[in-house]
Amino acid sequence: MSTTDTDTAADTARGASAEERELGAAGSQLSTAPSEEISLPSLGLLGWVRWFWRQLTSMRVALLLLFLLSLGAIPGSLIPQTSIDQLKVQTFKDDHPTLTPVYEKLQLFHVYSSVWFSAIYILLFISLIGCIVPRTWQFIGQLRGRPPGAPRRLTRLPAYTTWRTDAEPEEVLRAARRVMKGRRFRTESAGDAVAAEKGYLREVGNLVFHIALIVLLVSFAAGQLWKVEASKLVVEGDGFVNSAVSFDDLKTGQLFDKNDLAPFGFELDDFRATYERSGPQMRTPRTFSADVTYWQGADGAERKARIKVNEPLEVSGYKVYLLNHGYAPVVTVRDGEGEVAYKGPVAGLPIDGANLTESMVIKVPDYHNKAGKKDQIAFQGQFLPTWVRSQGMFSVFPALDNPTLVLTAYHGSLGINGGTPQSVYQLDKSRMKQFMESDGKTKYARALAVGDSMKLPDGAGSLKFEGVKEWATFQVSHKPGNEGALIGAVAALVGLAASLFIQRRRVWVRAVAGKDGTTVVEMAGLGRSESAKLPEELADLAVRLQADAPPAPEADAPAPEADAPPASEAATSPASGTEPERQPEPAPESKPEPESEGEPESDPAPGADGTDPADPSEGAHA
């Protein structure tokens, strides 16, 4: 089926002829890619260890591991992850009782920290290090070494040109060295030829890229191990201090000590949100901004700042992000004796995303009934920023157009004293009794506008809806290693570009005295890949060299038409006369050039100059 592959394999196998071996030497070490070795090891433990190491650091295994890595990342994007949304994981677990144990065994709820996913990337990075180290040594060796000498038959190389000149061979070679050096080639004379090589930056780029991947991974790991990610709900007028006890939720990396939180704090002065008022995206938030006053250190100076969704506050190496917002109705609760039992804002919990209907629970633990006896009461209900009577008990718009508080009330034991921590958003009604209307049948409930009060039955007290404040949740995060990650990313990008766009290539110039007293000059080029630019460059070099080694007049073939098949030109080249052995083989004659297409012969490279990626697949192992 895959003919190409078998062909390639066959070619490689057949490439044992002396000539091909010589060409192989000319192309050797044009890269530092590890050679493929599938042979089984010689016996002995050491042999096996070495074999295993070779396998692990081979391109084949790197390929396999890369493939596994992308495959392994897939489930994490399809199955809810605890690190992203714990609530969704819980819902999923409730919905899939049979799958859940299997998934849990396979660690599919935290794929990216699972043992098997870690194993893949750790192996990959061992492979990477095992690959980089020898390649770096090899490359340093190549930098110290010289370009390999000219193959005997330059005509066999991918790009070739020749002419005759009256200049002496030594003169030509000297000029060739000068021309190549001028073009920043490394040159080396050997016998009747000059060897030159250029494009070492390609290899540097490749190594930089792979090393940068390690820098990236290490920074990522550091970020995970020492991270701080905490959130806090703050009502307008309230403040917050950066310490472990003050957060609603605090997650730190395994190696972070919670006592090391940098001291700073802020107060939320004002929060503002605006919403789209019409159109299909009505009620989509348009702007969120929070004005805060913050301070650093134990008693630093106060400063003002505005936090927006894309613009966190940076303070003491921490970033404070604006995440979410909602409303906190301000209420005053009086008990049966007329004393203020509670006064202040109570944050609601948004229950529908778009319109900010909030579920409300107001717990009043310090309460005395009419008789002066200790009791506890609680209010439960909803807050609707925009209530339209005809549309039921849900808000119809997220802004405060007609803020309404709808509450019912309970008394009894809140169950707070039991010791287990309670959510402020939930009411444990197991030991509470709901207030009833005076008829004793209907449950007591009231809808309040701002300024309204509700009086509990039988003089049990009252609640006044004083106003509405807004609250915002902030995420406080601190992640070391961000700089490392950025440096790694940029280095990877630069290295990648160098590795893909720079072509490593060699050029040889041979000059020998011909029989007729002129000098035969031959030039040939070899790249890691078959590139359209290599022949161009060779021609450029030849033009430069011809300034010092002008073509002998009689060797100047009559100017051929541009369309003539190349073979005819090759045949008229003087080399054919001097040394039959070097005669280029004739090209297949018929390569008709159809007129219709723009330029079918031209190379379909997408990039213009400088953006022509060197193709590693061709000539790499030739």
Added chain:
Amino acid sequence: MNLAAEVNETLAHYSNVLIYSAMAVYTLAFLAHIAEWVFGSRSAVGRTAAAITAEAAAAPRAQVTVQVGGNTAEKGGTAVLERPKVITRSAAGSRDVPDGPGAAGGTEQGDVYGRIAVGLTVLALLFHAGGVLARALSVQRAPWGNMYEFSTTFAMVAVGTYLVLLALKKNVRWIGLPLVTTVLLDLGLAVSVLYTDSDQLVPALHSYWLWIHVSCAIVSGASLYIGAVSTLLYLFRDRYEAQLENPKGKKFGRFASSVLERVPSAASLDKFAYRINATIFPLWTFTIIAGAIWAEAAWGRYWGWDPKEVWSFITWVAYACYLHARATAGWKGRKAAYLALIAFGCYLFNYYGVNIFVTGKHSYAGV
């Protein structure tokens, strides 16, 4: 205020009209391309078969170093006569097969239709670009805030890339028909399923990183798409050439042969696809880095394994796989091509699948 809103609505309306006009013209271009292929086929000459059989008759497969091409240095050069003739050879392992004559098959009539098709594509692109621009003006922001806008811009960039390659005299006219077909599909999907009225963005998307990150993503995707088309054709053409080489094997039907005969040689298609993919890979890398920087600014973490992030990563690793495969003996050619197609599949899934089937922080307003 009201006036401005009205102006914007008018602009949004114009934008829709322009997109529909572009679709109409693309349809005409599609028909012209069909005509190009139909009338061109009459003179398909079987050059590939001739080249392969002649080669097979002349010498066994060891012919890998036969010289082809040549005179590369001369092309387009002004100093044609002074430049030395450079003889080039193709590398070991590749068939020395000439590129096909293109969709027109060398016939004049087919060629005329082909030129008409290209002309119509240019016209359609003008409408298309006008539509995208009007949309951008109507919302006064980058026109890629939701999937409708993303899809229209995506198609625009793909067609633009194709026309630029054509203008650079690259041998890409054969891609015209598949490209116009998919552009029509993409726009059809955009105006029917994905359509969203022009509107503002949610605050999280307000950032200049939107320009940088999303524009790079669009350019990457559009170019990778062209690479993927080329890879797919390579797979067919490679099999076609392989079957020509093997006289006893099963043959392609007349229709398939006539189509495959006319596209460039497998080696050219493969190289073209590689060059696009390799050129775009750094851009895609940059897209992900830019996205990470944006995420850091917006959400406080540069990487959070959000589904969109995961699939960008998977796509990136898949293309890295492809590049590695090309450097690994035994994985070149068809196997690498399959990897390239998988990689592009990942890109597509990231673009459509993740938005539609998976919810994450990247869900846009309205799909």
